[in-house]
Amino acid sequence: MHHIGYIHSIESLGTLDGPGLRYVLFLQGCPLRCAYCHNPDTWSLYRGRRVTVTEILTDIKQYLPYFAGGRGGVTVSGGEPLLQAPFLTQLFQALKKLDIHTALDTSGYVDVEKVENLLRYTDLVLLSIKHSDPLKHQLLTEHLPYKPLRLARYLTRIGKPVWIRYVLVPGLTDAEADITALAELVNSMPNVERLEVLPYHDLGVRKWEELGLEYRLGEILPPEEAYTEKTRNFLRTLVSPTVKVS
Numbered sequence: 001m002h003h004i005g006y007i008h009s010i011e012s013l014g015t016l017d018g019p020g021l022r023y024v025l026f027l028q029g030c031p032l033r034c035a036y037c038h039n040p041d042t043w044s045l046y047r048g049r050r051v052t053v054t055e056i057l058t059d060i061k062q063y064l065p066y067f068a069g070g071r072g073g074v075t076v077s078g079g080e081p082l083l084q085a086p087f088l089t090q091l092f093q094a095l096k097k098l099d100i101h102t103a104l105d106t107s108g109y110v111d112v113e114k115v116e117n118l119l120r121y122t123d124l125v126l127l128s129i130k131h132s133d134p135l136k137h138q139l140l141t142e143h144l145p146y147k148p149l150r151l152a153r154y155l156t157r158i159g160k161p162v163w164i165r166y167v168l169v170p171g172l173t174d175a176e177a178d179i180t181a182l183a184e185l186v187n188s189m190p191n192v193e194r195l196e197v198l199p200y201h202d203l204g205v206r207k208w209e210e211l212g213l214e215y216r217l218g219e220i221l222p223p224e225e226a227y228t229e230k231t232r233n234f235l236r237t238l239v240s241p242t243v244k245v246s
């Protein structure tokens, strides 16, 4: 059976979402409602362009020379890509046959049982931790964090390489207790290779307006680069030295 995927867009040679040059496929659909989301147009699953695995593979094959020698690969992002696990499993299975590195960029909001098979064909998981405090997580995303935390524990159990991503929002995610709790989570996961602290930005506001949605963080300014770096330095004192903080 060939599964259909619903995609938002493609970035053919990105440098931010995993090691080396990446073919980044952004999928439609997301169950979360992060207050800082810069792609609210990905939330609805069926808004996207319908594609087959064969179509995407044909497109990816043009970039094979850029991935040679393990220098890059394919990252699937969203939205929340794990909503389309059956489609992705077929895609990643085919990519592994071609020896292409595969990465998932996810908020982890999924039942583990639904993605166990997909994870067998996934080399790296970029796991966004939205907040380390359950109630603040709910305020920020409209959902409690139990599914992402369960996925995090599963990834640790199977020894899957993980990069943790954390958006630094002044006044919302940057309290010392929040950062310390984030470090504790990272330290409980020996499979974490990297911790990326991403400064909040408000570049998605226009999309919220176009969709007739109210942007809740209108009063919050993006952090200064020096402040973000200070937070990274604080985290460097807290997490294992084997974790690269960037």
Ligand code: SF4
Residues within 6 Å of the ligand: 030, 031, 032, 033, 034, 036, 037, 038, 039, 040, 042, 078, 079, 080, 107
């Ligand atoms: S998980 Fe990503 S796509 Fe979904 S609401 Fe949050 S920021 Fe937006």
